[in-house]
Amino acid sequence: MPTPPVPPRVHRPTDRTRAHAEGISDWQLRHREVVRTSRDTYLLRAHAGELRGRLDAVLLGAPSSAVVSHLSAAALWGFEVPLVPDDGRVHLTVPRRGRVRSRADRVVHCSRVPTPEVRQLGGVTVTSPSRTWLDLAAVVPPPALLAVTDQMLARRFPEDEFPVVLGRAVGRRGVVTARRVLPWADPLAGSPMESVLRWLLLQAGLPRPVLQHVVRDAGGRFLGRVDLAWPEQRVAVDFDGEVHRDRRVFVDDLRRQNGLVLAGWTVLRFTSADVLGRPEAVARVTRGALVPT
Template identity: 35%
Template sequence: MRSHRGATTLDDLAADLALALPPPWAWSHLTAARLFRLPLPSEWTGAEPLHVLRPTECAQVRRPGLVGHRGLEHRQTLTLRGHPTTTAVWTWSDLASLPELSVTDLVIAGDALATRDSALLEQLVAMGRAGGSRRGSRKLRAAAELLRSGSGSPMETRARLAFLAAGLPEPELNATVHGPDGHFLARVDFLWRAAGVVVEYEGDQHRTDRRQWQNDIARVRLLEESGLRVIRVTSLDLFDASRLRVLVAMLRGLLT
């Protein structure tokens, strides 16, 4: 079969290739993760092969542009925007078998799922702990213990992992802050409530969006007037080792 429309999105390409696949099958691994729109370290390109899963007793699909896997009978599937796909939990589990993904990458993807649906957190952790001897099981177990619900972005997950690695107490994620009279003040990225410390991660949109920048200034002022100490961090604070040490030392002094 040939497609003349020239697929420009993963959804279109998956729909085209689905016409040539012998059932039963489902999209899995990296392809399923992209269909779930999980945050991954690389963007999709049309040159990326699609991962397809079939039962163990069936022959793997061998054709250009596809990577075949076996084990469909052991996994749960669903239909996602018309695509047969492994479930979110199984998709996350299968990502651990990909050598290009790190433990941090798995935590970022798992946090995204657990934040979308907090009920998934327990299932993801259980899946990670029961990884057995499958490829990537050690990486999966390590990631499962680090998953949390409430992360607002991949960089917020990276910040949280940096705080944990430094031995800091765990903060509340996307926590609601109220004033002394009980009225709502703000929802903040990280909150150590007892110490009265807030960390806000500032993505680039906080700098380039004029209205966002103005709102941020007013928001920080409001939080500080309520007695909270607000620390604003950027990606450089997380990726530059010396700046991260300074940030961690500052937080440790405020939290102890």
């Protein structure tokens, strides 16, 4: 009868000093279910793919002044940041340069974070939503920042608070990008990639669309809701994400599209392959629908 595998002794993030104090040997730290995320930080492999697990591991050796920030703070607040792949590293902001350095498991930013810009979230010290937004403005492309801004407005972040945040941050990196993006933000955006698509069209010089426009026929019967619309030209643009691959959703999309076309609408549908791989074509096709030759 085969010998059952030895279970790991590590059950929560730890370092070598803490492990030894708990009677865990170096040999046990090399268990196949335990991963070393940096020079002296260990956690269960099953938790290595979770932000909170990686976060707890990184904070073990971080100074007490460290604040979770940037992309990690955005994730904790529940903001999706498109176009920026998650490389698994935790972002921290510390007040001054010292022995704290970026490593394989963390990105260290050096900046002062005033007390009003700090929050406690699930027992973790994290930058406030407004400070997180400003930090992101310095490290993500404009369409990604627009997506985050749309999400903040959708969660009722005060629209008039954004200019106040920018006014306090004059001269900081990212402020120019934030000022450029802010006028185009809209709480009705249906998804982060829809925000990216909207930015693409706006930057191509197309008129500002109406978001989540409801289309009705001459008798007032509901025909459908479209992501982006130019009602006067009867042009609609939809972004089809992963959910649209579901058979039921796909069938509903086709039926809705048929109804819109019969009512005189031009319906354009784009996927991430179009938005990311063929942006010029997306803009050209949409412009052609708005200004037919």
